[in-house]
Amino acid sequence: AQKVTQAQTEISVVEKEDVTLDCVYETRDTTYYLFWYKQPPSGELVFLIRRNSFDEQNEISGRYSWNFQKSTSSFNFTITASQVVDSAVYFCALNGNTGKLIFGQGTTLQVKP
Amino acid sequence: DAGVIQSPRHEVTEMGQEVTLRCKPISGHNSLFWYRQTMMRGLELLIYFNNNVPIDDSGMPEDRFSAKMPNASFSTLKIQPSEPRDSAVYFCASREGFANTGELFFGEGSRLTVL
Numbered sequence: 061a062q063k064v065t066q067a068q069t070e071i072s073v074v075e076k077e078d079v080t081l082d083c084v085y086e087t088r089d090t091t092y093y094l095f096w097y098k099q100p101p102s103g104e105l106v107f108l109i110r111r112n113s114f115d116e117q118n119e120i121s122g123r124y125s126w127n128f129q130k131s132t133s134s135f136n137f138t139i140t141a142s143q144v145v146d147s148a149v150y151f152c153a154l155n156g157n158t159g160k161l162i163f164g165q166g167t168t169l170q171v172k173p
Numbered sequence: 174d175a176g177v178i179q180s181p182r183h184e185v186t187e188m189g190q191e192v193t194l195r196c197k198p199i200s201g202h203n204s205l206f207w208y209r210q211t212m213m214r215g216l217e218l219l220i221y222f223n224n225n226v227p228i229d230d231s232g233m234p235e236d237r238f239s240a241k242m243p244n245a246s247f248s249t250l251k252i253q254p255s256e257p258r259d260s261a262v263y264f265c266a267s268r269e270g271f272a273n274t275g276e277l278f279f280g281e282g283s284r285l286t287v288l
Contacts, residue, residue, distance in 0.1 A: 093274055105264065105279040112274070151216065160229060161206070161277055163216040 062087045064154050064164035072170045073142055081137040081167045083152030089113075092156040094128065094135045099149040099166070111135065142171045175199070177280035179265050185286045191253040194283045197246055198267030206277060207240055207250050208264040216264075222248065255287045 063086040073079045085094065096108040109119065111128050119126045123140045139146055152164045178197040186192055198205050206221040220230040225242045233240070237256070242248040252259055262284050266277040 095276060097279075103262065104281050105266075107276040107278070110274075110276050155274075158229070159204070159223070160218055160221065162218065165215045 062089075062154055062156050062158070062160075062162050064152050064162055066150075066152055066164035066167050068167045069165070070168045070170070072172065074172050075144060076141050077171075078138060078140050079142050079169065079171075081139075081150050081152075081169065083135045083137065083164060085133050085135065085152070085154045087154060087156045089156035092154060095153040095155065095161065096126065096135075096137050097151045097153060097163075099151065101148070105151070108137075139169075142169075144171050144173055147171045177265055177267050177278055179263075179280035179283050181283055182281065183284045183286075185288065186255055187288050188256055189254045190287075191251065192255045192259075192285060192287075194250045194263050194265075194285070196248045196250070196265030196280060198248070198265070199269075199278055200246065202267035202269050202278070203245075204268040204270070205242060205248050206266040206268070207248070208266065208279075210262045210264060210282070211260075219250070252285075255285075257287045260285055260287050 065084045092113045094111045098106045098108055109126055116128050116130055125138045127136045147170050149166045149168050151166045153161050155161045180195045204223050207219040209217050209219055219232045220240045221228055222242045238252055240250045262282045264279050264282045266279045268275045268277050
């Protein structure tokens with residue numbers, strides 16, 4: 061069975077703080093893909109990043125960075141110098157051999173000015 | 174290019190009525206997914222299609238739910254009869270190709286309220 065756990069239900073930070081969103085996954089597949097999506101207050105789901113199971117290099121995109129550690133089955137997401145516009149629900153997701161994209165419960169991030 | 178298009182955006186209906194949600198995937202995408210989002214259960218995959226063929230409908234909650242994809246550019250999710258517990262946001266998403274590599278592109282969702 062595949063499972064994604066985002067233990068942090070809600071996080072609140074003050075603007076300019078760094079924040080890390082945790083994601084732990086379970087799968088028996090040797091090949092799989094991990095994703096992060098953002099859901100702003102307007103409700104749409106926006107793709108942020110995809111990472112395959114064979115690529116453990118960390119990735120940085122502007123203020124966003126991702127840390128994939130296969131040894132701990134984690135794919136954490138860090139926002140540096142957070143901004144109010146980063147306030148959203150963030151979902152981690154897993155796609156294994158079944159082709160089904162399974163989402164975690166999401167972490168609500170509130171960035172206060 | 175147009176993204177995934179869903180209609181209606183909002184629907185309010187009474188218990189027992191039939192509800193039909195519609196989705197037009199991105200042109201050229203081979204896979205289509207229906208998700209339901211609620212506060213209690215988060216984002217649940219209901220069903221997905223590859224090349225218009227249903228591949229996995231294990232997430233469809235009950236026989237009251239049915240989904241069809243008569244062609245590559247159109248899919249429906251039907252609830253008959255609807256119940257208050259069906260109130261949720263229903264998302265349609267599409268993906269290029271069949272493999273698990275690509276990201277899903279989501280529509281804006283259909284917010285269903287069953288009174």
